[in-house]
Amino acid sequence: MAAPQPPSRKPRLLIGPFTQLLPMSGMPLKGPLPDSGLPVIEGAGLLLEGERIVKTGAFEALAREARAHGTAIVELPGPSIGLPGFVDSHTHSCFAGSRAKDYALRNSGRTYLEIAAAGGGIWDSVQQTRSASPETLEKLLLERAGRFLVSGVTTLEVKSGYGLSVSEELKMLRVVRAAHAKTAADLVATCLAAHTLPADFDGPAEEYLRILVRELLPILKKEGLASRLDAFVEQSAFSPEDILPYFRAGKAMGFGLTVHADQFTTGGSQVAIACGALSADHLEASGPKEIDALSKSEVIATALPGATLGLGCGFAPARALLDAGACLAIASDYNPGSAPMGDLLTQAALLGAFEKLSHAEVLAGITFRAAAALGLGDRGTLAGGQRADLVVFPAPHYNEILYRQGQLRPSMVWKNGQCVLDNPPD
Numbered sequence: 001m002a003a004p005q006p007p008s009r010k011p012r013l014l015i016g017p018f019t020q021l022l023p024m025s026g027m028p029l030k031g032p033l034p035d036s037g038l039p040v041i042e043g044a045g046l047l048l049e050g051e052r053i054v055k056t057g058a059f060e061a062l063a064r065e066a067r068a069h070g071t072a073i074v075e076l077p078g079p080s081i082g083l084p085g086f087v088d089s090h091t092h093s094c095f096a097g098s099r100a101k102d103y104a105l106r107n108s109g110r111t112y113l114e115i116a117a118a119g120g121g122i123w124d125s126v127q128q129t130r131s132a133s134p135e136t137l138e139k140l141l142l143e144r145a146g147r148f149l150v151s152g153v154t155t156l157e158v159k160s161g162y163g164l165s166v167s168e169e170l171k172m173l174r175v176v177r178a179a180h181a182k183t184a185a186d187l188v189a190t191c192l193a194a195h196t197l198p199a200d201f202d203g204p205a206e207e208y209l210r211i212l213v214r215e216l217l218p219i220l221k222k223e224g225l226a227s228r229l230d231a232f233v234e235q236s237a238f239s240p241e242d243i244l245p246y247f248r249a250g251k252a253m254g255f256g257l258t259v260h261a262d263q264f265t266t267g268g269s270q271v272a273i274a275c276g277a278l279s280a281d282h283l284e285a286s287g288p289k290e291i292d293a294l295s296k297s298e299v300i301a302t303a304l305p306g307a308t309l310g311l312g313c314g315f316a317p318a319r320a321l322l323d324a325g326a327c328l329a330i331a332s333d334y335n336p337g338s339a340p341m342g343d344l345l346t347q348a349a350l351l352g353a354f355e356k357l358s359h360a361e362v363l364a365g366i367t368f369r370a371a372a373a374l375g376l377g378d379r380g381t382l383a384g385g386q387r388a389d390l391v392v393f394p395a396p397h398y399n400e401i402l403y404r405q406g407q408l409r410p411s412m413v414w415k416n417g418q419c420v421l422d423n424p425p426d
Contacts, residue, residue, distance in 0.1 A: 012066070013047070014047050014062055016045030016059035016074075019042065020040050021056060021081075022038065022040055023041065024084050024364060032323055032361065035359050043058060047071075053386050056382055078394060080392050083152075083363065083367065084368070085152060086153045086154065086366045086391060090258075090304060090332070090373075091156060091158055091331065092192075093141055099340070102124070121337060122196050126164050142179050149420055149421070150409075151343065153185070155371070158188065160173050161195035162195070164196070164201075166211065169216055188228070189225060190230050191225070194229070194246060209245070217249075220255075228374075230257075231246065231259060234260065257272070259271055261286075266289075269283065269286060269299070279302045282302075286316065295324035296325075300328075303318045303329070304333035305351040306338075309341060310337075310341065319357065328369060345366070349405040359399065390413070
């Protein structure tokens with residue numbers, strides 16, 4: 001009888017030398033982060049094995065070891081800064097159509113809530129998305145995921161919420177699943193069927209939510225379409241009283257929770273805390289009471305600067321949240337209505353300038369803290385055992401990345417140990 005063969009080791013690969021490698025490891029999840037506490041490895045190498053990171057260290061020492069064992073080496077051609085692949089933890093990237101008219105109306109003085117009441121807003125996107133075929137939605141989502149990927153976003157949360165019926169929400173989430181299998185990026189699906197009460201639903205909010213619990217959520221579990229639920233807690237959507245039974249039912253079924261909270265009025269962050277949600281997102285209306293409560297909870301506060309730029313309103317109180325001891329993630333909120341830019345790095349850089357965030361706080365907000373907002377512990381840092389998700393910028397110092405406010409683009413992006421962008425500078 002033949003002796004059992006040891007499992008074959010996946011091929012190893014060494015990348016470097018990095019002028020500076022920022023592993024983002026060993027940093028606290030909550031509270032402020034001075035730049036003096038940002039770990040920086042100069043002259044570094046990153047050793048990969050298949051989809052995972054083995055270790056970081058001095059490039060020359062790793063290179064000698066690699067050559068001795070026949071390990072392949074990817075040598076970077078010039079000044080290079082390495083960071084974990086970015087995580088965008090809040091987007092609405094699956095949609096059809098445009099809301100350019102809404103944008104023009106807002107800039108002419110109409111408010112978001114006024115436009116929604118007149119038939120624009122979310123319901124406009126619902127009608128356009130319902131009219132699109134699954135094939136069209138998949139094509140659009142893949143194009144958008146590709147744009148995020150080459151900008152350094154290797155993990156992209158994608159919400160439903162423009163279907164607002166059982167069949168149309170299932171259509172959207174099946175599109176997200178299909179697209180996930182065809183892109184190198186990781187697409188994390190979230191069910192936002194509780195985005196707003198559908199205009200064509202003849203009944204109260206509580207009845208619509210009961211239908212979702214009875215008819216939609218069991219199918220999501222059976223088909224594995226989403227493990228997360230979201231809801232918009234706002235005057236134009238659902239009240240805290242409406243949404244609490246829905247969230248409790250979803251949590252009892254094993255769904256993780258996140259909340260569109262405190263965007264125009266407060267109340268949503270209290271729901272997030274009461275339900276033990278992973279994150280409370282938006283928070284532009286949060287005041288001292290909400291900031292204090294979030295800082296004392298385990299709920300991650302997610303700032304969405306894209307919504308501020310799209311709506312022309314104030315930023316979430318990111319500085320105050322951090323100083324109070326909260327965990328701050330930063331996401332793009334990419335959507336056709338209130339946040340049409342969809343550029344995470346640009347938005348994070350601008351939030352940092354307006355809210356006086358350290359570079360450590362901004363970069364943490366789009367790497368390991370954003371990963372925590374999705375409940376993902378296997379990414380967001382460049383440490384042994386983590387996913388080999390990496391973004392490389394052609395610069396001599398990491399300060400250049402945020403200083404350029406999104407105009408410095410990656411020269412390389414790696415996802416799960418595979419190079420998905422190789423665009424060396426001229």
